Amino acid sequence: MTNPLLESHDLPRFSAIRAEHIEPAIRQLIDENRLRLAALLDAGANSWKELVVPIEEMQHRLSRTWSPVGHMNGVVNSDELRAAYNACLPLLTAWHTDLAQNERLYRAYSQILEREGPSLTAAQRKLLENALRDFRLAGVGLPEDRKQRFKALMEQLATLQSKFDENVLDATNAWSHHVTAAAELAGLPAPIVERARAAAELRKLDGWLFSLDAPNYQAVMAHAEFEPLRRSLYEAWVTRASDQGSFANRWDNTTLMSQILTLRRELATLVGFPNYAEYSLATKMATSVAEVRGFLEQLAVRSRPVAQQEYETLTVFAGRELAAWDVAFFAERLKRQRFELSEEALRPYFPLPHVIAGLFRVAERLYGVRIVERQGFDTYHRDVRFYEIVNPDDSRRGGFYVDLYARTKKRGGAWMDECVGRKHLGADTALPVAYLVCNFMPPGANQPSLLTHSEVVTLFHEFGHGLHHMLTRVDYPSIAGINGVAWDAVELPSQFMENFAWRPEVLPLISAHVSTGEPLPQKELERLLGSRTYHAGMHTVRQLEFALFDLRIHSEAIESGIQILETLAEVRERVAVVKHPAFNRFPNSFQHIFSGGYAAGYYSYKWAEVLAADAFSAFEESGIFDAQVARRFLTAILEQGGSRDAMDAFVEFRGRKPQIEPLLKQLGLAA
Numbered sequence: 001m002t003n004p005l006l007e008s009h010d011l012p013r014f015s016a017i018r019a020e021h022i023e024p025a026i027r028q029l030i031d032e033n034r035l036r037l038a039a040l041l042d043a044g045a046n047s048w049k050e051l052v053v054p055i056e057e058m059q060h061r062l063s064r065t066w067s068p069v070g071h072m073n074g075v076v077n078s079d080e081l082r083a084a085y086n087a088c089l090p091l092l093t094a095w096h097t098d099l100a101q102n103e104r105l106y107r108a109y110s111q112i113l114e115r116e117g118p119s120l121t122a123a124q125r126k127l128l129e130n131a132l133r134d135f136r137l138a139g140v141g142l143p144e145d146r147k148q149r150f151k152a153l154m155e156q157l158a159t160l161q162s163k164f165d166e167n168v169l170d171a172t173n174a175w176s177h178h179v180t181a182a183a184e185l186a187g188l189p190a191p192i193v194e195r196a197r198a199a200a201e202l203r204k205l206d207g208w209l210f211s212l213d214a215p216n217y218q219a220v221m222a223h224a225e226f227e228p229l230r231r232s233l234y235e236a237w238v239t240r241a242s243d244q245g246s247f248a249n250r251w252d253n254t255t256l257m258s259q260i261l262t263l264r265r266e267l268a269t270l271v272g273f274p275n276y277a278e279y280s281l282a283t284k285m286a287t288s289v290a291e292v293r294g295f296l297e298q299l300a301v302r303s304r305p306v307a308q309q310e311y312e313t314l315t316v317f318a319g320r321e322l323a324a325w326d327v328a329f330f331a332e333r334l335k336r337q338r339f340e341l342s343e344e345a346l347r348p349y350f351p352l353p354h355v356i357a358g359l360f361r362v363a364e365r366l367y368g369v370r371i372v373e374r375q376g377f378d379t380y381h382r383d384v385r386f387y388e389i390v391n392p393d394d395s396r397r398g399g400f401y402v403d404l405y406a407r408t409k410k411r412g413g414a415w416m417d418e419c420v421g422r423k424h425l426g427a428d429t430a431l432p433v434a435y436l437v438c439n440f441m442p443p444g445a446n447q448p449s450l451l452t453h454s455e456v457v458t459l460f461h462e463f464g465h466g467l468h469h470m471l472t473r474v475d476y477p478s479i480a481g482i483n484g485v486a487w488d489a490v491e492l493p494s495q496f497m498e499n500f501a502w503r504p505e506v507l508p509l510i511s512a513h514v515s516t517g518e519p520l521p522q523k524e525l526e527r528l529l530g531s532r533t534y535h536a537g538m539h540t541v542r543q544l545e546f547a548l549f550d551l552r553i554h555s556e557a558i559e560s561g562i563q564i565l566e567t568l569a570e571v572r573e574r575v576a577v578v579k580h581p582a583f584n585r586f587p588n589s590f591q592h593i594f595s596g597g598y599a600a601g602y603y604s605y606k607w608a609e610v611l612a613a614d615a616f617s618a619f620e621e622s623g624i625f626d627a628q629v630a631r632r633f634l635t636a637i638l639e640q641g642g643s644r645d646a647m648d649a650f651v652e653f654r655g656r657k658p659q660i661e662p663l664l665k666q667l668g669l670a671a
């Protein structure tokens with residue numbers, strides 16, 4: 001049997017990949033890696049060329065083989081894929097942990113750094129330093145039984161985190177709300193109503209059927225005049241995978257959450273940290289829990305009074321106490337009144353194909369590359385597109401898939417991920433390839449998908465991650481693109497890119513009315529820009545609530561579901577302004593920190609926002625398309641990937657350390 005995962009191609013052969021290919025391919029690669037590693041060490045390989053390069057090579061091959069599996073599990077999930085994916089998780093975790101706990105390898109890397117250090121490049125030294133740090137974080141020097149325990153914990157965590165994700169996806173997919181009275185749809189945007197009608201038809205039902213995907217949820221929260229409809233979706237959303245709501249206890253993540261926290265804590269203490277938060281910070285730009293807490297508190301002091309004021313004004317506007325499912329609705333109405341602006345009304349100005357074209361033009365102008373669509377590539381879904389980034393000399397720089405529409409069996413949210421990492425190890429090279437995934441409303445029968453401006457901002461954000469991955473010039477996979485970048489600096493290129501979606505120079509490039517082709521009129525443009533800081537206080541405290549909650553549950557001894565909820569309640573008491581009902585089980589679907597990479601790292605969004613706003617202020621000072629500033633951003637930050645310290649890179653670009661003022665100014669929170 002030929003296995004498409006084991007064939008070598010520039011791009012994955014998605015259409016040929018079946019669930020039964022997955023485990024055999026991953027087992028075979030890991031076995032080969034183990035044999036090769038042992039052979040290298042037995043032969044006494046202890047130089048950069050003889051040891052580090054082959055290990056980079058084997059890790060690269062494994063990660064590009066695994067990447068399409070993880071991707072498909074996220075975007076075209078099925079029972080078979082899920083089972084195969086889950087069967088591989090412990091294998092991969094065991095391999096990575098064995099590698100990181102390998103004492104002979106650790107000693108060899110230390111020797112290489114010592115002996116060859118002076119003749120190596122800064123990037124090569126950084127790779128070795130990162131690796132040595134990761135050896136220590138995996139407990140390389142521990143006695144055998146404690147090493148085994150560490151490994152077992154890593155494997156259990158991988159399994160539990162995957163289960164956490166599955167529960168959220170299943171709970172989200174299982175829910176729907178059937179509406180038969182047209183009056184209950186009042187206020188909803190036509191495309192949302194149309195989608196709900198089509199969904200009902202598909203199930204041979206009268207009326208309209210609302211599922212719980214992000215476009216539906218957000219539209220109902222912001223626009224549905226019929227309060228019970230809002231309440232119904234709100235309840236379903238905040239009780240997913242919990243002991244509450246219509247599927248109470250069915251896919252409950254409560255026990256998983258406490259298990260995950262307990263295991264993470266044990267893991268951290270095994271390798272000498274007081275708690276998981278400090279362990280997590282060992283690889284980040286921020287140096288300690290105290291520093292992060294101080295940073296968040298500083299933002300809280302600036303934003304909470306503003307948020308309170310905004311909330312009071314909103315309450316007065318609504319003319320009554322606000323329930324949690326009222327906030328977005330009245331906020332939208334007030335915004336409409338204050339700025340004569342409706343996010344929904346602007347959709348026709350942002351047809352997806354035009355936004356994409358404009359976004360590409362911005363990147364092309366900034367970084368001197370070209371972005372070209374390619375046909376005839378292999379894919380897992382007909383909605384997927386593929387593009388290449390081309391250098392001025394016509395050589396290829398990288399490529400990316402875009403998969404932008406919401407559908408069932410696809411994880412919610414938006415993200416960028418690595419398909420292939422850049423590799424340039426002697427003759428054998430690979431160009432970086434990315435996935436860009438969003439959950440926008442699919443196109444209608446006769447018109448393209450129309451975006452709200454905040455969806456446009458999301459697209460810019462993910463493309464910023466993509467550029468970081470694809471424009472890298474680093475040759476070694478483990479520090480190329482986003483690899484090896486401190487997690488709290490990873491959101492710098494993405495949040496930086498968001499700023500362009502808010503510029504009067506850029507809006508005419510990305511807007512064209514779907515029927516008339518005219519760009520966003522000047523008046524609308526001014527209203528939109530004026531609305532940027534609308535409810536910035538409330539948005540900020542919401543992010544602070546997530547970040548402080550995450551930091552606390554990972555630094556304090558939290559062991560039960562009750563303590564998790566109590567901690568959240570305390571954090572909300574301190575920073576939140578919106579009142580949450582008792583049935584709210586937000587943590588149960590907080591994938592960022594329980595199953596994604598943001599554990600004790602949610603603060604990274606705000607941390608990197610400071611970097612991004614400060615970096616962007618350099619563009620504001622000299623013109624947002626200033627060639628020199630863009631060049632410096634490209635060479636100091638984007639091309640460097642994880643090959644250098646994030647702070648050093650920032651200082652090289654900005655000429656000084658980051659300052660918080662540009663962010664406060666951007667949010668309208670400056671004193």
Ligand SMILES: [Zn+2]
Nearest residue numbers: 461465491494
């Ligand atoms: Zn991001």
